[in-house]
Amino acid sequence: MNDLASIAWAEVADLLDLQLSPLGLRAIEALSPRTGDSVLDVGCGAGQTVLQLADRVGPGGRVTGVDLAPRLLEVARRRTVGHSQTDFIECDALTLALPEHSIDCVFSRFGVMAFRDSIAAFSNFRRMLKPTGRLAFVCWRSLDENELDYLPLRAAGLEARVDLTPFSFADSGDIRTVLEAAGFRDGVAEAHDEMVSSGDMDAMTAVLLKVGALGRIIRENPEMRAAAESRLRAALAERRDPAAVALNAATWIVTARR
Numbered sequence: 001m002n003d004l005a006s007i008a009w010a011e012v013a014d015l016l017d018l019q020l021s022p023l024g025l026r027a028i029e030a031l032s033p034r035t036g037d038s039v040l041d042v043g044c045g046a047g048q049t050v051l052q053l054a055d056r057v058g059p060g061g062r063v064t065g066v067d068l069a070p071r072l073l074e075v076a077r078r079r080t081v082g083h084s085q086t087d088f089i090e091c092d093a094l095t096l097a098l099p100e101h102s103i104d105c106v107f108s109r110f111g112v113m114a115f116r117d118s119i120a121a122f123s124n125f126r127r128m129l130k131p132t133g134r135l136a137f138v139c140w141r142s143l144d145e146n147e148l149d150y151l152p153l154r155a156a157g158l159e160a161r162v163d164l165t166p167f168s169f170a171d172s173g174d175i176r177t178v179l180e181a182a183g184f185r186d187g188v189a190e191a192h193d194e195m196v197s198s199g200d201m202d203a204m205t206a207v208l209l210k211v212g213a214l215g216r217i218i219r220e221n222p223e224m225r226a227a228a229e230s231r232l233r234a235a236l237a238e239r240r241d242p243a244a245v246a247l248n249a250a251t252w253i254v255t256a257r258r
């Protein structure tokens with residue numbers, strides 16, 4: 001994540017968490033962390049899931065967030081003050097060097113789609129997991145299935161400029177291939193659709209113009225913002241309930257065992 005992206009994510013962290021929280025919680029359910037477990041949160045960003053996982057493992061457990069973006073880790077550290085079972089490491093998860101067989105669970109909310117070598121990254125996660133270790137993450141299905149991204153893009157007329165990196169695990173066959181090549185067993189990708197929202201029209205517009213498929217284009221081309229905003233607002237105004245604008249998020253909830 002570059003600087004522009006992490007500034008944008010940090011600015012809308014609270015509103016974005018409203019959208020993403022139900023999706024992350026679904027993956028946390030699938031992981032089923034137990035009291036006392038140690039969990040690695042890959043690409044933890046501003047840390048909402050670190051807190052959610054910390055609640056699950058309790059004060060006797062441990063949740064370690066790893067992320068490349070210092071600006072987001074700063075927010076995460078602020079948010080987790082007083083939760084002594086949490087800590088953070090700033091580094092590339094691919095080269096994270098926790099001891100072999102030292103953790104119970106690996107978790108991620110949208111933090112595993114941009115590795116330069118996915119098989120190497122997942123092999124590293126497997127190396128750090130105990131023999132009984134479990135993995136669960138949530139990632140996006142395809143852009144075409146994700147109204148949350150295609151509606152803003154189409155409204156702004158900017159589909160052609162989209163960066164497809166966040167959708168790199170859209171094909172569940174690719175996920176299974178990576179997991180198997182990394183040595184994981186019983187890999188399952190379950191499709192999960194959910195209407196998600198940051199609140200009203202203003203909140204949704206603020207988030208969609210900063211992060212996600214359209215947000216990325218706008219933050220890199222700020223001169224496009226005004227036109228995109230009015231077109232996006234017009235499209236959102238057509239929703240059934242503009243007071244609580246929700247769009248469909250199409251995800252995979254992925255689980256596997258070491």
Ligand SMILES: C[S@@+](CC[C@H](N)C(=O)[O-])C[C@H]1O[C@@H](n2cnc3c(N)ncnc32)[C@H](O)[C@@H]1O
Nearest residue numbers: 001043044045067068069092093109110111114
């Ligand atoms: C889409 S954001 C999700 C952040 C957070 N999990 C959330 O749901 O709010 C992806 C995060 O993964 C981090 N990330 C991407 N590649 C990474 C890598 N190789 N190692 C560590 N963090 C990475 C980014 O810096 C970013 O914070």
